[in-house]
Amino acid sequence: MNRPKDSGSVPRAGFDLDGAWQLHPQVSIRPERFGALLYHFGTRRLSFLKSPALLTVVSSLAAQPSARAACAEAGIGPAELPAYASALARLASSQMICGRTAS
Amino acid sequence: MTVTAAPLTKVFQSGLAAPICLTWELTYACNLSCVHCLSSSGRRDPAELSTDECKSVIDELERMQVFYVNIGGGEPTVRSDFWDLVDYAIAHHVGVKFSTNGLRITPEVARRLAHTDYIDVQISLDGATAEVNDAVRGRGSFEMATRAMQNLAAAGFAGFKISVVMTRQNVAQLDAFKAIADSFGAQLRITRLRPSGRGADVWDELHPTAAQQRELYDWLVAHGENVLTGDSFFHLAGYGQELPGLNMCGAGRVVCLIDPVGDVYACPFAIHDEFLAGNVRDPGGFAEVWRGSELFSNLRRPQSGGACSSCSAFDACQGGCMAAKFFTGLPLDGPDPECVRGFGEVALATATADAAPRPSGDHSHRRRPAASGGPVPIIIGSRPERGAATDTAVTTSAVSVRGRAPDRACDQSPLAGFALPGGP
Secondary structure: OOOOOOHHHOOOOOOOOOOOEEEOOOEEEEEEOOEEEEEEOOOOEEEEEOOHHHHHHHHHHHHOOOHHHHHHHOOOOOOOHHHHHHHHHHHHHOOOEEEOOOO | OOOOOOOHHHHHHOOOOOOOEEEEEOOOEOOOOOOOOOOOOEOOOOOOOOHHHHHHHHHHHHHOOOOEEEEEOOOHHHOOOHHHHHHHHHHOOOEEEEEEOOOOOOHHHHHHHHOOOOEEEEEEOOOOOHHHHHHHHOOOHHHHHHHHHHHHHHOOOOOOEEEEEEOOOOHHHHHHHHHHHHHOOOEEEEEEOOOOOOHHHHHHHHOOOHHHHHHHHHHHHHHHHHOEOOOOOHHHHHHOOOOOOOOOOOEOOOEEEEOOOOEEEOOOOOOOHHHEEEEOOOOOHHHHHHHHOHHHHHHOOOOOOHHHOOOOOHHHHOOOOHHHHHHOOOOOOOOOOOOOOOHHHHHHHHOOHHHOOOOOOOOOOOOOOOOOOOOOOOOOOOOOOOOHHHHHHHHOOOOOOOOOOHHHOOOOOOOOOOOOOOOO
8 A cells, every 4th residue: 555656646535645644733632542533623523642752743743754754754654554544534524634735 | 563452432431631622611600590501500619720720721721632622501601701711712712602692692703713823612502492491591591692692693703603402391492403404504413401500400300211312313413523512412323323523521631621619520411520530729739630640540540341241232332321321320330311221211210219429519599680671581490599508508608619511511522523543
């Protein structure tokens, strides 16, 4: 499930690992033993991160050029990457994370 | 990759770093005298937290990263510092959802609310008609709530909540409530009547019948995705299908209550010394109570299902609501009084009348609401007026107080919107 470098043709259910992402500005994040809880003040929805590693990834999105880089920085190996990509896709679809248009 | 083995509810049952659903009752003062008020509210308590003390609590909630508080009362907007506290909370990254009977929701206030992020409003309404509503909440209260809803809608406040406590008189109005919510672009929230506070006095007459419980369950199964429940009805999961939400008792685990004098209880419906964990004025403040209190630590240990463990519905209903059992005099490890298998009725029939613990505080109006000739409480087998003992109690700062309006617990299901896990 390696993503093509060309992110222009992202499948509907996919996630642009090479894009620049960030936590949505209206989202608060709170570390918990199992990972973290997220709350979106705009949609008033809760969500959660099921592992501390995913918390590391999400927290570093804004500082990394791409989600792929954030995963690499968090020590996510190639075998695990697809699972992280789908977790990030879910967070994107619920607006917990969003693309960075300008840096 | 690491996948958490335990279901999320198991993880939640062992407690969180901070509550998800924190109810904070700012005052016992109220212009109404609803017959089922969980906090037996009416008169302000002289020991209520001061503005500065409230701000200290907010500072602490910010440090604990509590996302939002569900503010209630009493009628919270009667506090003269209410808007100041709301502004303070928002400035400190603590979102505010507040419950109101609509008293202060003027067109001006509605416009202001509509233009402020991080605020959600919940209007209490217990009947889809004035007749049904006012019988519980007092004369004129339907009109007051309706005016507030009109003002919010006119100001463009989309998605405010209409909060209904389900009773024997209004189960048949579920579709009508939904229609009212839809007409205002609001969201319907329904919660369970609890036998707490003044609710203890009217529970026998007002709680839904077994047939109505089934009707309610079927309605929720059909409409549940768009209706909030504050996770109220997990005892109905015993019918078969789990309802949207957490389907567990969150008391002391993901839920708790701070009352107007700073007492911290396991949940908004369990306000009794038995469930008192501490006070925000204690050294260490709220954080210490949440993290270190003996009561909460106990609640976070695996609980015994007791008599219910052998029931095939136990996995679904978890034995039901701790508070409902407690205030009807049933053992905490036995069936819920509204057990869908009927075990609660049997248990109630054999429980002695005086087994049910009585409230330890009462702030009810001595006669009628102090409000401006407006709503007057109606009497549905309401508890008799309290005498001198009560008056003494409320002027003593050490008084143990209790309760809150039933519709303010958890503004919405703690898990509303949780995508169920798959990935890491």
